[in-house]
Amino acid sequence: MSSSAELSGRVAVVTGASSGIGEQIARTFAARGASVALLARRVGRLEAIVKDITASGGTAASYPVDLTDAAATTAVAGEIARELGDAGIVVSNAGIMLPTPLGDLNPPDWSRQVELNIGAVNNTLIAFTAQLVRSAAATGVADLVNTASFAGRSVFPTFSVYAASKAYVIHLGNNLRAELGPKNVRVTTIQPGIVGTELQSHIADENVRTRLAATRDTIEWLIPQDIADVVAYAVGLPARVNLPEITVLPTRQTV
Incomplete structure (x- = not known):
């Protein structure tokens, strides 16, 4: 664990925390002194991460939930407030990336991305806004961090629904x-630009996975810890400082 305690006393909620960027944000927050609530659907993964964090001296708890279920998300928010206190940091990170080429229409892939990339963000916001406002009133600052993508402000052919959801x-x-x-x-x-996470493995089309993987030949992909460090920096700044938008790209990524 880091010896830093810059987030000590703050309750942090991280969605999509069972792997990738969400997992690393949760671990980094805990290392910096926050009490962290990890939200995702995979119970076993959440419990393993929490066990690892607590064994290293951090404070964390798992809250299995389907974030596309508004009522369940609101119920979990209430549990967290009762057990840990009001959330002073909320990282809305759950998401999925699937190709949606118009030449091979697959309506379920469109719906899944809208439900998770947009719906889960909305549900998280609705469930935790009151806690953030109360926390800010009590301590002088609170943070809402939403994970979008560089794709949300660029052209990402055959991934139009993903790009639009991030916009x-x-x-x-x-x-x-x-x-x-x-x-x-x-x-x-x-x-973020391209980051090595489970997102790529969710793509069923082997040709698309191969095409994405081939970019490693020319671009050194980001790793989840890169994003976690940036997010931890942003929420650790003095209360007077807000970084509204942060784009994080591999050095060699240009589009």
Whole structure:
């Protein structure tokens, strides 16, 4: 564990915390002193990560939930408030990336991405906004961090639904900041380029997976810890400082 305690006393909620970027954000927050609530659907993965964090001296708890279920997400938010206290940091990170080429229509892939990449973000926001506002009133600052993607502001052929869903997250964040900033709730939208996570493995089309993997020949992909470090930096800044949008790209990625 890091000896840093810059997030000590803060309750952090991380969705999509069972792997990849979400897992590393949760681990990094705990290493910096936060009490971390990990949300995702995979019970076994969450429990293993929590066990590892607590064995290293951190404070963490798992809350298995399907974030596309609004009522279940709100119920979990209530549990967290009762057990850990009001969330002062919420990282809405759950998401999926699937190709949606118009030449091979697969409606379920469209729906899954809208339900998770947009619906889960909305459900998380609805469930935790009141806690963030209360936390900011009590401590002077709170943070809402939404994970979008560089794809949300660029052209990503055959991944149009994914790109559009992330554009929603970017624009939502900018509007939320106008409402929540005056209440001392900072809103940050993190926009990663290509990161080595499970996202690529969710793609059923082997040709698409191969095409993406081939970019490693020319680009050194980011790793989840890169994003976790940036997010931890943003929420650890003085209360007067807000980084509304952060794009994080591999050095060699240009599009």
